Amino acid sequence: MADTKDAELKARKERERDELYALDISGVEWHSAPGTEEHEERVEIAHLPEGAVAMRSSLDPDTVLRYTEAEWRAFVLGARDGEFDLEAGPHDGEPAAE
Template sequence: MSNWQKSSYSGNANECVEVRHVDGLVEVRESDNGDVVIRTTPQKWAKFLLGARDGEFDRYGDFSA
């Protein structure tokens, strides 16, 4: 089982999303609420990351911080 990893943009804050690989799946959780974990396939995660890189989800973010 791998360790949880968060974005370097999060710094020391506890308001971030963490990700890790477990048993061939990708797990995602919020650092301040580790009880809720989303599990998905590496293929679906890769497609999500491509969309995030292309700005598809920018309207959901708060970039003032």
């Protein structure tokens, strides 16, 4: 029973992903964080139908990632909760302290 539900969930997610990537997003409006300049590297997002979101780097605008509403919500909530905080690491090429 669990295997059937897992297979159904996987198939649904694949369908959602395929539909999302089939969308024509050539006319979307891209947004970036306030205070960033046009020449600065930045992350840009665009709102898509049904709460989906597209995301790209200003340095590589042809590479676009797309997220369903549920995926984007999970990412935003995780980021707010610190799940993606970077650990302090070496700076300016200095080796990490051991």
